[in-house]
Amino acid sequence: MQKLRGALIGCGFFAVNQMHAWNDVEGAVIVAICDRDPERLAAVGDQFGIARRYADAAQMFADGGFDFVDIATTVQSHRALVELAAAHKVPAICQKPFARTLSDAKAMVAACRTASIPLMVHENFRWQPPIQAVRKALDAGAIGEPFWGRFSFRSGFDVFSGQPYLAEGERFIIEDLGIHTLDIARYILGDVKSLTARTLRVNPKIKGEDVATILLDHEAGATSIVDVSYATKLGTEPFPETLVELDGTEGTIRLSQGYRLEINNAAGTTVTDVSPKLLSWASRPWHNIQESVFAIQQHWSERLRDGGETSTSGADNLKTFALVEAAYESAASGSPVEIGALL
Ligand code: NAD
Ligand code: 89V
Known part of the structure; x- marks a missing residue:
C-alpha cells in the first residue's frame, strides 16, 4: 500500500x-x-x-x-x-x-x-478511549434511552505555561476547552436545539472566562449540562479527564475520575477500567489526549483512502462551533439561544 x-x-x-x-x-x-x-x-x-x-x-x-x-x-x-x-x-x-x-x-x-x-476538524476529544467506551455502551442499549446527561471538566491545571496565548484572549474556556466538551455532548446525546449559559472569570491574571455552566436541550429530548472550569482546585488533579453522567430509561452510566466506567442496569453493576494506553511517545497526564490524536489521525488516513465522511468533518463541526457561539451569546444576554437560527 x-x-x-x-x-x-x-x-x-x-x-x-x-x-x-x-x-x-x-x-x-x-x-x-x-x-x-x-x-x-x-x-x-x-x-x-x-x-x-x-x-x-x-x-x-x-x-x-x-x-x-x-x-x-x-x-x-x-x-x-x-x-x-x-x-x-x-x-x-x-x-x-x-x-x-x-x-x-x-x-x-x-x-x-x-x-x-475532504475537510476534517481535529476535534479529537470524542476519540478519547473513555468517551468511546461511553458511546459504545450507549449504542449497545446498556441504559435504554438516555434522558439526562452531564459532561464535566473541572481542573486547576496550569494550561498557560504550555499555551501562554490562552491567558490573552477575550474568550478562553468555552472557545478552547468547552468546545471539546460541547462536542462530546453532541457525540453522546445528539444535536442541540437550544442552550443557556453562564460564565465567570475567577483567575485575575487572565483576560477571558475560566468557568462556564451550559444547559443544553437536545433535539432527541434529553437535557444535559456541560460544566467546565480551570479554577477548580481538587485534591487529585483530574486534568484532562472529562467526567460523564448519563441517566437512561433502563439504567445509568458514570465515567468518573481515574477512568472508572460504571454501568448500572437490570443485569447489575459493572465497573471497567477504561484508562487510555501510554503510547511510546506519550506522557501523563496528556496520554488521554495523545491517544485520541493518534485515533483521529488514523481515522483520517482510512477515510481519505476509502472516500468516506470523517466523524468530525467541517460540516459536522459547524454544529459544535454554533454551540460555542451560542454559549457566549447566552452568557452575554442572560437568555436562551436557539441553535437552528445560527446554522
Ligand atoms: P503554538 O502557538 O504553540 O503553535 C502554533 C505554531 O503555528 C507556531 O509555531 C506559529 O509560528 C505557527 N504559525 C502560525 N501561523 C502560521 C502560518 N500562517 N504559517 C506558518 N506557521 C504558522 O500553538 P499550539 O498550542 O500548538 O496550538 C495550535 C492549535 O492547536 C490551536 O488551535 C489550539 O487550540 C490547538 N490545540 C488543540 C489541542 C487538542 O487536543 N486538539 C490541544 C492543544 C492545542
Ligand atoms: O485541548 C486543548 O485544546 C488544549 C487544552 C486541553 C489545554 O485545553 O488547549
Missing part, C-alpha cells in the same frame, strides 16, 4: 503530538513541514527527520507533492490556510477552534465543498 503523503503547517506546542501520531498512523507519512518561526521549524524538522521545510505555506502548496495538509496553527490563520488548501485542491485537516467566527467556519466548509475536497 502506497502511503498518503501529508504536509503539516504549524510546528508549535501541540503539533509535536500530531507528528508523533503520524509516525504511528498506518498508511500516512509527513513529507513536508511549514512554520514561519525558524526555530520551531528547525526543532520539529530535526526531531522527526523531515527535510522539506518551509517558512511560507503558499510556497509549500506551490511546490506540492503531498496528498493532504494538517493545519496545526492557532485559530488566526485557519481560514486563510484552509482556503489555500481548497485553492490547490488538497484535502485538509484543521485544528480546533475551527475558525474565529461561525461565518468564517461556514465559508471554510463552503470553499472545501466547492473544491470537492
Whole structure:
C-alpha cells in the first residue's frame, strides 16, 4: 500500500503530538513541514527527520507533492490556510477552534465543498478511549434511552505555561476547552436545539472566562449540562479527564475520575477500567489526549483512502462551533439561544 503523503503547517506546542501520531498512523507519512518561526521549524524538522521545510505555506502548496495538509496553527490563520488548501485542491485537516467566527467556519466548509475536497476538524476529544467506551455502551442499549446527561471538566491545571496565548484572549474556556466538551455532548446525546449559559472569570491574571455552566436541550429530548472550569482546585488533579453522567430509561452510566466506567442496569453493576494506553511517545497526564490524536489521525488516513465522511468533518463541526457561539451569546444576554437560527 502506497502511503498518503501529508504536509503539516504549524510546528508549535501541540503539533509535536500530531507528528508523533503520524509516525504511528498506518498508511500516512509527513513529507513536508511549514512554520514561519525558524526555530520551531528547525526543532520539529530535526526531531522527526523531515527535510522539506518551509517558512511560507503558499510556497509549500506551490511546490506540492503531498496528498493532504494538517493545519496545526492557532485559530488566526485557519481560514486563510484552509482556503489555500481548497485553492490547490488538497484535502485538509484543521485544528480546533475551527475558525474565529461561525461565518468564517461556514465559508471554510463552503470553499472545501466547492473544491470537492475532504475537510476534517481535529476535534479529537470524542476519540478519547473513555468517551468511546461511553458511546459504545450507549449504542449497545446498556441504559435504554438516555434522558439526562452531564459532561464535566473541572481542573486547576496550569494550561498557560504550555499555551501562554490562552491567558490573552477575550474568550478562553468555552472557545478552547468547552468546545471539546460541547462536542462530546453532541457525540453522546445528539444535536442541540437550544442552550443557556453562564460564565465567570475567577483567575485575575487572565483576560477571558475560566468557568462556564451550559444547559443544553437536545433535539432527541434529553437535557444535559456541560460544566467546565480551570479554577477548580481538587485534591487529585483530574486534568484532562472529562467526567460523564448519563441517566437512561433502563439504567445509568458514570465515567468518573481515574477512568472508572460504571454501568448500572437490570443485569447489575459493572465497573471497567477504561484508562487510555501510554503510547511510546506519550506522557501523563496528556496520554488521554495523545491517544485520541493518534485515533483521529488514523481515522483520517482510512477515510481519505476509502472516500468516506470523517466523524468530525467541517460540516459536522459547524454544529459544535454554533454551540460555542451560542454559549457566549447566552452568557452575554442572560437568555436562551436557539441553535437552528445560527446554522
Ligand atoms: P503554538 O502557538 O504553540 O503553535 C502554533 C505554531 O503555528 C507556531 O509555531 C506559529 O509560528 C505557527 N504559525 C502560525 N501561523 C502560521 C502560518 N500562517 N504559517 C506558518 N506557521 C504558522 O500553538 P499550539 O498550542 O500548538 O496550538 C495550535 C492549535 O492547536 C490551536 O488551535 C489550539 O487550540 C490547538 N490545540 C488543540 C489541542 C487538542 O487536543 N486538539 C490541544 C492543544 C492545542
Ligand atoms: O485541548 C486543548 O485544546 C488544549 C487544552 C486541553 C489545554 O485545553 O488547549
